[in-house]
Amino acid sequence: MTMTLPFLILALLTLAGGVAAMTLRRLVHCALALTVAFAGLAALYLNLGAEFAGLAQLLVYVGAIAILIVFAILLTRGGDDVSEPSFSPAGLGGAVIALAVFAVLAWAVATSRLAHPASTPPAPSASMQQIGIALMQRYVLPLEVIALMLTAAMIGAVILALREKRAASTAPALESSSR
Amino acid sequence: MNPLAGCLLVSALLFAIGLAGALTRRSAILVLAGIELMLNAANLNFIAFWRFGPHPEALTGLLFVIFSIAVAAAEAAVGLALILAIYRFSRTSDVSEITEMKG
CATH class of the missing domain: 1.20.5 (Single alpha-helices involved in coiled-coils or other helix-helix interfaces)
Structure with missing residues (x-):
């Protein structure tokens, strides 16, 4: 059994939201992209059969934490601060570290026997x-x-x-x- | 690729994105958002192993995610209150400009 199309779409939506949240320059746009990523994750939980966790994610993250982050941005006047340089040595170092971490994790997933079960169990209730x-x-x-x-x-x-x-x-x- | 490995790869990518954001962004609020993304990546792993693991009827992964969401909510509330307190004191939320803790 392979991955289903809904899972791929939701995963792409979540990852796009995450990338946008971490790369956009205006903080308010980042908060909106972060909300998209959280909502995509909630949909992924629902897709995997975890209804309660998905709805809790929707309530807590999309409903509460996103609002909290927007309030914090507006209260600290971060909304009009766009002076962040798009490219810096520190930024390059962080990106390289993150890439290395992802490479190690992906290698572990690819080589692990645990991540490749012989059969997919039926959806648990x-x-x-x-x-x-x-x-x-x-x-x-x-x-x-x-x-x-x-x-x-x-x-x-x-x-x-x-x-x-x-x-x-x-x-x-x-x-x-x-x- | 089977579904479990797909979930784990998506989760690893999300963790790397959050880590890159937390390490490179200069706004303290976005550093906190990166940490939240990493926590969510871990939650996705728990759900994936619960769904495709050997004993889903024990509900372990699912309940761990529920507790983890509660802890993350508390962490976000305290973290944003700390950022507000620091902003009131030093008039900036730029982590590269907050260089002193005493005084």
């Missing part, structure tokens, strides 16, 4: 009920840890983003005391 039962029984401890971590991350993000107000109110006092 992963209903919401099965996932819910697994989350509530076998994976209940990781679920609780994730809940705690999300709470901590939310509080941490709010504190980090709020720091300026306190610093602004104490900054004049600090300046006058240092002089």
